[in-house]
Amino acid sequence: MKRILLTGCAGFIGSNFVKTIASEQTDYEFDIIDALTYAGRKETIQEELNKHSFLQFHHLDIRDSSKIEKLFQERKYEGVIHFAAESHVDNSIKNPNIFVETNVLGTLNLLNASLKLFKENEAFRFVHVSTDEVYGQLTDDEPAFTEENQIKPSSPYSASKASSDLLVQSYYETFGLPTMITRCSNNYGPYQFPEKLIPVMIFKAQAKEKLPVYGDGKNIRDWIYVDDHNKGVWDVFLKGLAGEVYNLGGDSERRNIEVVNIILEHLGRSKELISYVTDRPGHDWRYAMDFSKARKELGWSPTVKFEEGIKKTIDWYLENKTWIEMVKGNNK
Ligand SMILES: NC(=O)c1ccc[n+]([C@@H]2O[C@H](COP(=O)([O-])OP(=O)(O)OC[C@H]3O[C@@H](n4cnc5c(N)ncnc54)[C@H](O)[C@@H]3O)[C@@H](O)[C@H]2O)c1
Structure with missing residues (x-):
């Protein structure tokens, strides 16, 4: 049995990874x-932890x-x-420091611990999401x-992620640590903490509260269903080449206002609930991913159409109110 370390799997994407792939x-x-942290709840993956002794x-x-x-020395991970x-x-605009501490220094700690294990086992692999x-x-x-684009982050969040990407890449270049980086577009799906656009809009629409939309609502994001992202991460872990970056995207560019309108329509709510609010400072206009490298080299491509995935997601939130109450509460 190969033993792999997964970090951050009490959060949105990682918990879905545990449910659909690791299990x-x-x-x-x-x-x-x-x-x-506030964004991670062990309860989200408790059922899987109870069911499978190979998850710890x-x-x-x-x-x-x-x-x-x-932990690395005791458990001798292979990846x-x-x-x-x-x-x-x-949050990164309000308190950037913790973003550097976790996203940059935390990643550095994992790289240092990984390097020691790589010296004992050349099959070791490190995927940075x-x-x-x-x-x-x-x-x-x-x-x-494309993966060739220059890194040019705008927010303290994206700057901290870009910094960690560069550190990861440097451990490949300098020490030969077999690292791979996945860069993915905006995820949506079940178990997303109710602070991000889609869950926030679902809750507000359902409660007939005002839906705050930044600026003129015309910013564009490329949306990917979380399971498609996780399949890409797993493909990169299994088949990716050391030192490479792989873009993953949903092939579903939508303006924020289009997403909000779909949610309102699905919930039978009026567009009058939309309230345009002062734009986020440094708000990026558009993201779009060319994932032809992952398609060609890994055989990966997204499978869930946005209209289908968003309906599934809205229904999931409506049917899982206890999970929402649990994550919003502070009863760890
Ligand atoms: N959500 C997206 O749309 C998206 C898109 C592309 C990439 N990503 C990346 O995917 C990863 C997961 O994102 P997410 O949306 O699931 O985030 P999330 O905020 O829902 O979950 C993050 C998890 O990390 C844990 N965590 C935070 N600080 C930690 C620390 N210091 N030590 C250990 N654990 C810590 C939290 O408790 C939580 O369980 C992140 O690296 C993010 O940058 C996210």
Whole structure:
């Protein structure tokens, strides 16, 4: 059995990874570490932890280098898939420091601990889960980002992710650590913390509250269903080449206002609930991903159409109010 470390799997994307991918594997053991910040709840993956003895949870902060070092030495991982991060752009504007501490220094701790294991086992692999936001923004007419685009982040969040990407790349170049970076567009789906656009709009629409839309609502994001992203991350872990970056995207560019309108329509609510609010400082205009490299080299492409995925997501939130109450409460 190969033993893999997963970080940040009490959060949105990682918990879905545990449910749809890690739980299905027969050749692997997975250790999960998570600091259980406001965005991470062990309850989200408790059912899987109860069911599968090959999934083990450790309550651990990636900023704690000595505990990370000790765990790596005890558990002798053969690979890491690194999801853990501070992930909310608005929070990064209010408090950038923790973004550097977790996203940059936390990643550095994992790289240092990984390097020691790589020296004992050359099959070791490290996948760093990153974001399209590191590329900065596009105009409406520019071609989608490829892996060759310059890194040009706009927010403290994307700058911290870009910094961690560069560190990861440097561990490949300098030490030969077999690292791979995935850069993915905006995810949506079940178990997303109710602070991001889609869950916020679903809750507000359902409660007939005003839906705050930044600026004129015309910013464009490329939306990907979370399971498609996770399949891409797993493909990169299994088949990706060391030192490479892989863009993953949903092939579903939508203006924010289009997304809000779909939610209102699905919930039978009036567009009068929309309230345009002062734009986020440094708000990127458009993201779009060219994922032809992942398609060609890994055989990966997204499978869920946006209209289908968003309906599934809205229905999931309506049917899972206890989960929402649990994550919004502070009863860890
Ligand atoms: N959500 C998106 O649309 C998106 C898109 C592309 C890439 N990503 C990247 O995917 C990863 C996961 O994103 P998400 O949306 O699931 O985020 P999330 O905020 O929902 O979850 C992050 C998880 O990391 C944990 N965590 C935070 N700080 C930690 C620390 N110091 N030590 C250990 N654990 C810690 C949290 O408790 C939480 O469980 C991030 O690296 C993010 O940058 C996200």
